[in-house]
Amino acid sequence: MTSFADRVVLITGAGSGLGRQMAKLFAAEGAFVAALDLSAEPLASLAAELPGRKVACAVGDVTDRAALGAAVRDLEVRLGPTDILIANAGIGLATAADPYDAAAIEAQVRVNLIGVSNSIGAVLPGMLERRSGHLVCMASLASYRGLPRMAGYCASKAGVRALMEAIRVEVAPRGVAVTTVCPGWVRTPLTENIGVPTPYMLEVDDAARRIIEVVRRRKPFVAFPASSARLVRIMRLLPSGPSDWLVRRLSATFARKKEKKE
Numbered sequence: 001m002t003s004f005a006d007r008v009v010l011i012t013g014a015g016s017g018l019g020r021q022m023a024k025l026f027a028a029e030g031a032f033v034a035a036l037d038l039s040a041e042p043l044a045s046l047a048a049e050l051p052g053r054k055v056a057c058a059v060g061d062v063t064d065r066a067a068l069g070a071a072v073r074d075l076e077v078r079l080g081p082t083d084i085l086i087a088n089a090g091i092g093l094a095t096a097a098d099p100y101d102a103a104a105i106e107a108q109v110r111v112n113l114i115g116v117s118n119s120i121g122a123v124l125p126g127m128l129e130r131r132s133g134h135l136v137c138m139a140s141l142a143s144y145r146g147l148p149r150m151a152g153y154c155a156s157k158a159g160v161r162a163l164m165e166a167i168r169v170e171v172a173p174r175g176v177a178v179t180t181v182c183p184g185w186v187r188t189p190l191t192e193n194i195g196v197p198t199p200y201m202l203e204v205d206d207a208a209r210r211i212i213e214v215v216r217r218r219k220p221f222v223a224f225p226a227s228s229a230r231l232v233r234i235m236r237l238l239p240s241g242p243s244d245w246l247v248r249r250l251s252a253t254f255a256r257k258k259e260k261k262e
Contacts, residue, residue, distance in 0.1 A: 002215070002216045002217070002218060003029070003030075004026055004029040004030060004031040004084075004216070005029065005030035005031065006030060006031070006032065007031050007032065007083040007084060008031070008032045008034060008076070008079045008080050008081060008082050008083045008084070009023075009026045009031045009032065009033055009034065009082075009083065009084045009086060010034040010036065010072065010075065010082045010084070010085050010086065010119075010123065011023050011026075011033065011034065011035055011036065011086040011088055012036045012037075012060075012062055012085075012086065012087055012088050012089035012115070012119050013036075013037060013062075013088040013089030013090060014033075014035035014036055014037050014043065014046060014057075014088070015035070015037030015038070015039060015041075015042030015043050015046060016037075016042055017186070017204060018088060018138075018183075018186060018204055018207055018208055018211075019037075019086070019088040019089070020042070020046055021204050021205055021207075021208035022086060022088070022208045022211060022212060023035055023046060023050075023055075024046075024049065024050065025208055025209065025212050026212065027050045027053040027054075027055060028053075031054075031084075032054040032055075032056075032079045032080065033050070033053065033054065033055045033056070034056050034058070034072075034075040034076070034078075034079050034082065035047070035055060035056070035057045035058070036057070036058050036059075036060045036062075036068075036071055036072070036075065036089075037057075037059065037060075037089075038059065038060075038061060038089075039059065040057075040059050043057035043058075043059070044057070054079065056075050056078040056079050058071040058072075058074055058075050059071070060072075062087075062089045062111060062114075062115030062116075062118055062119055063110045063111055063114060063115050063118070064118075065118045065121065068118050068119065068122055069118075069121070069122045072122040072123060073122075076126075081126050081130065082123040082126065082127070082133065083132070083133060083134065084133070084134045084136060084215065085119060085120065085123050085133075085134070085135050085136060085137075086136045086138075086215075087115070087116045087119040087120065087135070087136065087137040087138060088138050089111060089115055089119075090111055090112045090115070090138060090156075091107065091108055091111045091112065092108070092150075092153050093107065093108055093152060093153070094149050094150070095108070095149065095150065095151045095152040095153070096148070096149045096151075097148075097151070101152075104152055105151060105152035105155065106152075107152070108152035108153055108155075108156045109152065109155065109156045109159070111156075112153070112156035112157060112159075112160065113156045113157075113159040113160055113163070116137050116138075116160050116163065117163065119137075120135055120137070120163075120167070123135075124167075124171070124176070127171075127175075127176045128171065128174055128175075128176060130175075131174055131175035131176075132175050132176070133175070133176045133177070134176065134177040134178075134179065134215065134218065135164070135167065135171075135176065135177070135178045135179070136178075136179045136181065136211075136215055137160055137163075137164050137178075137179070137180055137181070138160070138181050138183070139157045139158075139160040139161045139164070139180050139181060139182045140153070140154075140157040140182055140183065140184075141182050141183065141184045141223060141228055141229060141232045142154045142157050142232075143157035143158040143160065143161045143182060144158075144182075144232040144233065144235065144236045145232065145235050145236050145243065145247070147247060147251070148247065148248070148251050149251075157182075160180070161180055161182070164178055164180040165180070168180075168220060177218045177220075178220060179214060179215060179218065179219060179220060179221070179222070180220065180221045180222075181211055181214065181222055182221070182222065182223040182224075182229070183202065183207050183210075183211070183223075183224060184200055184201075184202060184224065184225055184228035184229070185200055185201045185202065185228075186201075186202045186203075186204055186207045187201050187202065187203050187204060200225070200227065200228050202224075202225060207224075210222070210224055231250075234246075235247060
């Protein structure tokens with residue numbers, strides 16, 4: 001299995017949540033962590049939590065292709081060429097059909113899809129030249145079908161899946177691995193009040209460890225947890241009528257659980 005010792009791992013969205021936890025786990029295995037985030041403060045606190053580890057931090061916006069490229073070049077000067085990209089930066093905003101918020105949908109597509117594309121663009125040419133590297137991008141179980149009040153998020157993550165499938169076919173013969181990760185709900189401040197039943201909610205450390213093991217094995221695709229993955233696959237395979245009915249029922253259940261919490 002792959003060792004991460006002395007491998008340069010570039011993580012976008014490394015300042016908080018899943019990205020931060022993955023940075024810690026990779027660093028613990030001896031990786032050189034190139035941490036990128038929108039703000040300097042969480043990156044500084046991350047570096048402070050990893051004394052003695054090889055960590056370089058840079059502030060960058062994944063939606064700004066030129067600025068992102070400059071930030072990645074700076075990180076690579078300090079640590080070396082990127083061996084593994086973890087394109088993790090993302091946002092989630094409620095987007096209902098009424099009122100329809102085109103700006104919120106655009107924001108999610110820009111960060112979750114265009115940001116992933118920009119991140120790939122910053123490192124893939126070098127990987128192809130070296131005939132070595134690994135692209136790991138965060139999609140979601142929400143990429144399987146559109147969900148109520150999550151139109152922008154679902155659309156952006158579905159785009160990530162399609163993007164990675166296309167790239168994977170082309171670059172695999174040239175020595176570059178591609179992994180698409182589709183996690184379910186991960187417990188963060190943004191999800192704690194959603195009302196998702198406990199069996200469907202993952203702790204951050206659990207999710208991060210699952211992802212790292214998938215990266216270690218260079219698997220092309222993973223969806224977890226298994227119970228949630230089975231459910232979304234069923235919703236995708238059903239005809240539109242039954243699938244929509246099931247989604248409405250689950251959405252109503254989650255809404256009731258959220259109201260009880262409040």
